[in-house]
Amino acid sequence: MVLQGCGPLKQEEPPAPLAKRLHPGFDISPADFISLIGALPEEIKIRAASRPEYFLELAKKVLEGPEDLLRPVDKTRALPEGYEPKDLVPLKNYPLKLNRSNLTLRAAVLPDLLAMAEAARQGGTALVLSSTYRSYTYQKTIYERNVRNMGNEAADRESAAPGRSQHQLGTAIDFGSITDDFTGTPMEKWLRENAGKYGFSLSYPKGYEEITGYRHESWHYRYIGRHAAEMEREFFGGIQHYLLEFFHNQREYLTRKIAVQ
Ligand SMILES: [Zn+2]
Numbered sequence: 001m002v003l004q005g006c007g008p009l010k011q012e013e014p015p016a017p018l019a020k021r022l023h024p025g026f027d028i029s030p031a032d033f034i035s036l037i038g039a040l041p042e043e044i045k046i047r048a049a050s051r052p053e054y055f056l057e058l059a060k061k062v063l064e065g066p067e068d069l070l071r072p073v074d075k076t077r078a079l080p081e082g083y084e085p086k087d088l089v090p091l092k093n094y095p096l097k098l099n100r101s102n103l104t105l106r107a108a109v110l111p112d113l114l115a116m117a118e119a120a121r122q123g124g125t126a127l128v129l130s131s132t133y134r135s136y137t138y139q140k141t142i143y144e145r146n147v148r149n150m151g152n153e154a155a156d157r158e159s160a161a162p163g164r165s166q167h168q169l170g171t172a173i174d175f176g177s178i179t180d181d182f183t184g185t186p187m188e189k190w191l192r193e194n195a196g197k198y199g200f201s202l203s204y205p206k207g208y209e210e211i212t213g214y215r216h217e218s219w220h221y222r223y224i225g226r227h228a229a230e231m232e233r234e235f236f237g238g239i240q241h242y243l244l245e246f247f248h249n250q251r252e253y254l255t256r257k258i259a260v261q
Contacts, residue, residue: 078163
């Protein structure tokens with residue numbers, strides 16, 4: 001007996017996109033994934049390629065969070081003069097140790113900051129917040145004072161020009177002394193080991209001055225959210241700059257590829 005229609009049907013068979021998906025949340029095939037991660041530094045690419053499903057799972061959670069938590073602000077990308085977060089909250093109303101009573105941060109940072117401070121306290125380390133949100137105008141004052149005292153080149157290395165500081169985002173925190181003496185203190189060690197669990201990321205790690213544009217600052221953390229911090233740790237070698245670049249370049253593509261089903 002001859003089976004009817006097998007031959008021609010086989011040739012007209014449509015591609016099966018679902019079977020090619022690496023993650024149920026994205027319409028991304030293995031080949032798409034290779035080009036998605038293509039521009040990343042080699043060691044990050046290797047990590048991502050070895051666990052694409054986990055990479056995309058975290059990427060999906062990051063995309064569900066607020067976009068501005070990952071906004072790149074650095075020597076080449078400035079915030080506008082008028083940029084001021086709408087949800088700044090005075091920190092003095094919370095159980096936090098502050099070096100100045102007028103410190104503020106974005107409300108989005110508060111729940112994880114309070115959880116982190118509590119965990120540190122229970123572990124015997126008090127976290128001291130020394131500098132948080134800084135307005136464009138305030139940053140301008142600091143920068144211009146540094147230029148007067150040390151010249152343009154040193155001022156650029158030591159401080160950010162107005163509009164180019166993460167502090168204007170309202171999600172960055174300087175802890176402790178804000179000097180190199182902070183490195184190796186119990187507070188610095190605690191943060192180095194634990195801050196990521198609460199969504200905080202070291203912005204200017206040692207050995208990455210060329211990439212970040214700033215010298216190593218062991219006291220400067222930026223809140224990026226827990227999923228982004230996990231992704232930074234698991235795939236991006238703890239380098240915030242690479243993570244921010246990745247989402248800056250690929251957010252639109254990833255959003256377009258979110259699977260509709
Ligand atoms: Zn700082």
